[in-house]
Amino acid sequence: MLTMTIRREDILDSACRCYVEGGVAGVSMRGLARDLGVTAPALYRHFASKEEVMVGVVSEAYGRLAGYLHRALEGPTALVRFRLAGEAYLSFALDHPRLYLTMYAGPSFLGMQEIPEEVAQRGCAIGRFWNDRVRECIQDGYLKPGSPDEIGTTMWAHAHGLLSLYLRGVLPIPEEAFRREFDASFWRMMVGLGTTRFDDAWAGLQNVDVESAALTP
Amino acid sequence: MLTMTIRREDILDSACRCYVEGGVAGVSMRGLARDLGVTAPALYRHFASKEEVMVGVVSEAYGRLAGYLHRALEGPTALVRFRLAGEAYLSFALDHPRLYLTMYAGPSFLGMQEIPEEVAQRGCAIGRFWNDRVRECIQDGYLKPGSPDEIGTTMWAHAHGLLSLYLRGVLPIPEEAFRREFDASFWRMMVGLGTTRFDDAWAGLQNVDVESAALTP
DNA sequence: GTCTATACCCCGATAGAC
DNA sequence: GTCTATCGGGGTATAGAC
Numbered sequence: 001m002l003t004m005t006i007r008r009e010d011i012l013d014s015a016c017r018c019y020v021e022g023g024v025a026g027v028s029m030r031g032l033a034r035d036l037g038v039t040a041p042a043l044y045r046h047f048a049s050k051e052e053v054m055v056g057v058v059s060e061a062y063g064r065l066a067g068y069l070h071r072a073l074e075g076p077t078a079l080v081r082f083r084l085a086g087e088a089y090l091s092f093a094l095d096h097p098r099l100y101l102t103m104y105a106g107p108s109f110l111g112m113q114e115i116p117e118e119v120a121q122r123g124c125a126i127g128r129f130w131n132d133r134v135r136e137c138i139q140d141g142y143l144k145p146g147s148p149d150e151i152g153t154t155m156w157a158h159a160h161g162l163l164s165l166y167l168r169g170v171l172p173i174p175e176e177a178f179r180r181e182f183d184a185s186f187w188r189m190m191v192g193l194g195t196t197r198f199d200d201a202w203a204g205l206q207n208v209d210v211e212s213a214a215l216t217p
Numbered sequence: 218m219l220t221m222t223i224r225r226e227d228i229l230d231s232a233c234r235c236y237v238e239g240g241v242a243g244v245s246m247r248g249l250a251r252d253l254g255v256t257a258p259a260l261y262r263h264f265a266s267k268e269e270v271m272v273g274v275v276s277e278a279y280g281r282l283a284g285y286l287h288r289a290l291e292g293p294t295a296l297v298r299f300r301l302a303g304e305a306y307l308s309f310a311l312d313h314p315r316l317y318l319t320m321y322a323g324p325s326f327l328g329m330q331e332i333p334e335e336v337a338q339r340g341c342a343i344g345r346f347w348n349d350r351v352r353e354c355i356q357d358g359y360l361k362p363g364s365p366d367e368i369g370t371t372m373w374a375h376a377h378g379l380l381s382l383y384l385r386g387v388l389p390i391p392e393e394a395f396r397r398e399f400d401a402s403f404w405r406m407m408v409g410l411g412t413t414r415f416d417d418a419w420a421g422l423q424n425v426d427v428e429s430a431a432l433t434p
Numbered sequence: 435g436t437c438t439a440t441a442c443c444c445c446g447a448t449a450g451a452c
Numbered sequence: 453g454t455c456t457a458t459c460g461g462g463g464t465a466t467a468g469a470c
Contacts, residue, residue: 023325030464042437104385106318108240109326115386123387152403161378168321170340171331185371192408220454245445259454267446
């Protein structure tokens with residue numbers, strides 16, 4: 001029989017596709033091999049185990065979220081970058097619910113013993129990116145003074161918690177209603193975190209992504 | 218060989234123990250059967266599939282959380298019940314991290330196609346219990362007026378989100394530090410949700426569980 | 435080096451005997 | 453209601469072809 005060579009990247013691509021379709025159970029070494037026109041043991045030239053493949057999938061998920069977030073840096077002011085980052089986070093979670101939940105799923109759900117350092121780092125990096133947006137907004141007087149890390153974590157927790165409840169089906173409402181509830185809940189929380197300057201400026205940002213040409217290339 | 222009969226309850230007990238120890242992968246029909254001194258096909262008299270066993274495990278997790286929460290009803294005032302419910306929720310999550318994460322894990326992580334109605338109901342019930350505590354506090358003037366469901370969801374999201382980040386390892390701090398950060402973050406959020414009456418009464422509640430004899434039976 | 439072929443063991447699930 | 457026997461599928465270690 002003919003033999004064909006294979007790239008690590010192709011395995012990961014196939015794994016991501018299978019994962020999005022069918023979760024951890026949808027990813028099997030034999031299945032990936034079949035997809036790629038190869039036999040299972042060949043995959044072990046590139047990955048030591050299925051667990052290592054799954055690490056790659058989770059890493060890829062973080063990479064895609066990072067891609068969504070990165071665009072927020074093009075915003076002209078700290079407050080716009082803050083808002084765009086929040087919107088990007090929300091959009092990623094709603095566009096790719098399974099990948100989103102994967103990033104917070106706990107190692108045993110992904111067939112891992114512990115969270116690999118690589119994955120933990122990526123998780124912390126998301127937090128750092130967000131906290132940087134918060135820091136800017138404190139410096140520019142949009143948010144009340146305080147530790148950017150602690151304040152940022154409060155907001156991150158709120159956003160992730162709400163998304164988690166929604167994606168899990170605990171909030172049985174359609175996506176459009178959820179986006180409204182998300183905004184309302186965010187605003188409720190911001191009463192304690194924003195300054196008057198924040199309140200004044202926030203309303204003017206409703207159409208920022210339409211106005212800012214740099215963000216719709 | 219001698220044959221022995223088996224109860225559904227025993228299977229579930231064993232399944233919960235195995236699950237807490239090793240996650241979904243730690244639960245196998247053959248393993249459970251071995252634990253119970255029986256062969257695997259015998260289990261299928263009580264459960265149609267492994268998936269159904271896992272539904273039982275998740276249900277059990279919800280039941281245990283409900284047990285934690287139920288004690289909060291013994292508090293003498295709405296604010297005390299509110300606080301005790303919050304503490305119970307936090308304690309359950311920190312005492313049983315794997316069971317806690319299970320309740321929000323998404324069906325595919327538990328080997329299910331969809332969230333069974335039974336599980337969804339239990340999830341909503343937790344929300345309703347909490348929202349009832351919020352409703353009481355609004356009525357008694359501890360929380361600002363508004364929809365109890367929406368305000369309750371905001372707080373639930375914050376608590377779950379923070380716990381989720383911590384249990385996932387995104388906040389690399391010891392449990393004691395996390396409890397402090399949780400309190401601080403909760404307080405930050407409550408600036409926008411509580412009344413002056415809440416602010417005044419909250420400090421006096423720090424030792425409520427020591428003082429209230431009904432809660433340490 | 436990179437693949438194929440094979441094999442081992444664990445798993446979920448079913449059929450049919452007692 | 454349980455057993456034995458069995459099927460299909462999965463992770464992965466090893467041996468050997470090119």
